[in-house]
Amino acid sequence: MMTQLTARTAPPKFTSRVLAGLMGAMLLAAPATAGDLDLDSYLETVREESGLPALAAAVVKDGKTVAVAAVGTRILGKDLPVTLDDRFHIGSNTKSMTATLAGMMVDEGRLRWDSSIGEVLGDDVKGMSESLANATLEQLLSHSSGIPSDNESIGDLYFNADVFDYNLSALRVHLIDQWKTNEITVPDGSPFQYSNLGYLIAGVMIEKTSGTTWEQLIRERIFEPLEMQTAGLGPQATYGKLDAPVGHRIGPDGTVTPMLWGPAADGPQVIAPAGNAHMSVVDYAKWAGWNAGAGERGPELVSADTLQQLHTPKVVTPIRKNPPPGTPGTGDYGFGWGFVEFDWADKPLMTHNGSNSMNLAKIVVDLDRDLAVVVMTNYPGTTADEAAGKVMQHLYEAYAE
Template sequence: MRVLFTVLAMLAILDCPATARAEDNLNTVLDPIRTKYQLPALAAAVEKDGKLVAYGAVGVRVAGRDLPVTADDRFHLGSDTKAMTATLAGMMVDEGRLRWDSTIAEVLGPALPKLRPKFGAITLRELLSHTSGLPTDNEEIGKLYFSPDAADHPLTDWRLKMIEAWGSKHDPSFVNAGKFQYANLGYIIAGAMIEKASGKPWERLMFERIYAPLDLKTAGLGAQATFGEYDAPVGHRVDDKGKVTPFPWGESADLPASLGPAGLAHMSIKDFATWAGWNAGEGKRGPALIKPETLKTLHQPVVDMQIKDPKPGTPKTGSYALGWGLSKFDWSDKPLLTHNGSNGLNFASILVDVDHDLAIVVTTNIAGPHADPATRDVMKALYTKYAK
């Protein structure tokens, strides 16, 4: 079984621009890059001072079909969902339902009495900053994600069973060592803690506490196309020989639903820019989802990341906050908030410059070796155009 979870984005980091005219059309920037990297579709948007100033979408929804994308089409965000889960956690902290140092055992222990003590001692902050000592996705964790037993339980119950199955057998690989180790499982656990604290499923909270207040009308969860229709840019996979295959619907079109808190959001490029722009504002304007100081906590670096042998144009240094990475590029003069996301079929990048209240987002409906450099080229082009 080829496991999709291994390509859920290991955050990357990109940069952003600063001034623009009202709603510039970015298609002339995007189309040469899309053609160069042979992507089915490519979209991008820029938000400055809380206003959408530029956007574009080029290419097709399905490779080989004459179905042009639009700027209102839904794209998959992958691990860019993590910042939304961290924001939900911030809401629970603001409301006194959780603390950043709340432990797994403290919140979930009564329902999961078999947890090992060191596992149970992991805190919410450690889960959200990837400093918990939980491993990056491996074969054993993949069996939990793709277990046939998941169909026998409500989703919230299944998350708890997954947590107990792992936490009753494994200690963290390091404890309170301040090390970085990217772990999707950590965000599933954080999601379960949020569910326990709020009394509502993570999925419901996403719609009620983030999508609705920000008026993200295109936002949803899971595969972006309606079952049986090509009403959104569907995901594509590239095999070792370069063959491109679309995966429009069904179980093969996305990761299992249990991974929601780690990476299953989708929305249009314009709505994605709204989310990014809200973060760029750092609480200076509404809606007041969380306290400004809480939002700054989410954006504050927690741990340094070691970036070995970076590809040309990618950051050489970086850190991780809570659901966000921070990195400095060759074309940026400081570290910027950023994250990449992929479910193995799509790719999305977000970049936020809070000092200039500026945000850039880029999406494509394919993963593989060309998606990351293509989005980096777009980010660089937009930085050059709008930040100067």
């Protein structure tokens, strides 16, 4: 049994290597407004103040990573320094990748934005409620279908013994079959309800029309074209190794347990389309930079029209007080992206948070400036959310001019 550590235990100080090159290009000098920013030192200060095990961040401008660093340790209280190649979990930030896969299916004529669940999955899931069958891909990707946020009954479907009897694609269909008779209702006012189940169903629609598993598609059509060599799915660390910053679970009494490998180290894999990707900060910067370029740079994963659809707000997000870290609390929502007015930016920015309750990641994209910032940590909760948000704001302000 691993010894539990208190939440107040301060990890030892470590700093990362400075990145000398990325994809064959020299690390660019920071713009004048970034001044003498030493990202390693800055992240280390924030990490120590917040008591985080590890903290990583990157800034991408005009397709070039202009600043990147990773500091801290893979396990709270242990002498296991992180590196720039270390994999961090991005949680629900995977949703923008699932939405992009859906966009590929639209471009190929396999799906339409208004394709309904019943139209695509009716032969595999017979007897769906009329309201569920009528929900569309566009509604699923924008959390506006009427499918509710995770609750106890939905959670029971994620965590059950059926996982031992099915491949993941079949397990997802089986899960929908178990939930199919539920009637769904769009709330009065904003239709927005943050729904992991909705993204699971969108993932099944992608699998059905492509004839390929979601897991294969995200590797072959996003990770590989963008040369995201560290990107993978599930828990960050290789089974039996401590080769990545592992997530940490905070108990009700404040004790902290590093979650190393196995099922407890990530959310259930059946909901992977809603959020189970991991990758290094360097590789996550590639995804951020590709989106910030708004299709002006390769690779051409989707058409320009489809990318614009992905980057366009669809529904208003009602204000939510104290939303769980990793879920939106205000703004608008598109397909896998939120659009938020921050008090430190001159216009709404494209953004998302991700957390599997053991890790946390943030991304913000300014399409007009071709600028993006990513922040990642292997720690959950409000403290991590506030620290990562502080870093995101600081780096955006430093490089936005």
